[in-house]
Amino acid sequence: MFELDLRSRKPIYEQLVDRLKQLIINNVLDKDEKLPSVRVLAQQLSINPNTIQKAYRELEAQGYIYSVKGKGSFVNHIMMTDNSAEIKKVKEQLKKQIAEALFLGVTIEELEKLITEVEQSVTRGDQDDSSPERH
Amino acid sequence: MFELDLRSRKPIYEQLVDRLKQLIINNVLDKDEKLPSVRVLAQQLSINPNTIQKAYRELEAQGYIYSVKGKGSFVNHIMMTDNSAEIKKVKEQLKKQIAEALFLGVTIEELEKLITEVEQSVTRGDQDDSSPERH
DNA sequence: TTAACTGTATTAATATATTTAGTACAGTTA
DNA sequence: TAACTGTACTAAATATATTAATACAGTTAA
CATH class of the missing domain: 1.20.5 (Single alpha-helices involved in coiled-coils or other helix-helix interfaces)
Structure with a gap:
């Protein structure tokens, strides 16, 4: 899906947040589009699922995505949230x-x-x- | 000279770099104005001199200040450097x-x-x- | 020259933050 | 039911930031 700099001083989960924000902002990811599950993306990027979860949690806190247990994480209609x-x-x-x-x-x-x-x-x-x- | 948030997630030396940049950019500090020595500033802010030094080193690398051994650290004429x-x-x-x-x-x-x-x-x-x- | 300042460097110990690993539970889907 | 999903938690490992102590060299002024 995208590349990370594992040697960067910037934490991986922050890189993830930034990168996903970019994709959402530039409409590469459509509204309600399903993001890869934490486990799948973790495997793709060869990092721990907990790190993905941390990034998704942050994105949700900032209103960029929303998560539904058992279903997945999805791009938000940003205007619906108080930003x-x-x-x-x-x-x-x-x-x-x-x-x-x-x-x-x-x-x-x-x-x-x-x-x-x-x-x-x-x-x-x-x-x-x-x-x-x-x- | 200014206040720091010791509890912030952002490292102290980064806060220092940002804050000093602001002061230089907004001409609060004049060209060639002497900055506090690493030891004096460390004492004023109640932090370790090494942390000040790290910030000064970064500011020098970015071309905002220059340091002269035995004399001190000074605000740079930014245009003289390749930025x-x-x-x-x-x-x-x-x-x-x-x-x-x-x-x-x-x-x-x-x-x-x-x-x-x-x-x-x-x-x-x-x-x-x-x-x-x-x- | 001396004393007190300046930047710079280095090593070690400590503290904090990040990442991994493993496990578990609950809801969804086919 | 089996395989997926998010979420939560603890513990360990790793990386980064900070402190502490010391040392060396150049500058400045008495």
Whole structure:
């Protein structure tokens, strides 16, 4: 499904969270799409199932996925969840990164170009009303 | 000088790096301004000098400060260093954060407003030609 | 020159965080 | 029923961060 850097200073479960977020954000994974089970993904990546579970738990806490016992873990309809806390976080982080970029010599024009690029690369995923029952 | 969260999941030395970067980026610390010595800052913050040293080493590697044995550590003229690698990093990080923000519902207008806000908050520091000798 | 400062390096011990391993339980699906 | 799913828990192993103590070399000012 994707590659990990087992030698990275960044914990594996964090890499997993980041990578899965990317896939969800860029609509590579559709709404309600089933993620690999913790055991299957663990085997594919040759890491412990507990590590996958930790990543999935974090993604669920942040509202990106939801899990149903016995069924699996699925991509969430993000708008259904309260993500105001996440928005605040990402905005604060963005301000720091923007300040750093400006300091390093990146121009405002370049920053605006980045926004345009990202916005165009994010293709909208179609809506789909058939969702797994959540209990 | 500033406060740290010793209970945070984020390592102390990383908090130090981030905080000092902020101060440098926002011109709270002027070019060639002397930072507290590793021992003094360690005492002020009640942490080990080695942890300060680790943060300073990282800041030096990223080009934000330079250190002279026997003299001290000083804020760098960032433009004198090759920061293209740092620029590439921060741009990549920004793209991820922008994608996440858009996904969470932040509008492009809000993103552009963020840039304006940051740009206005960063007051330009005056140039100063008297620098410590680097050897 | 001396005393007190500076950065830097190294080793060892400790503390904390991450990952693995193994097991168990409950719900789902065919 | 058999094989899947998420979830929880404890224990052990591993990796990382932090502290502690010491040492060495360059700088500064008395």
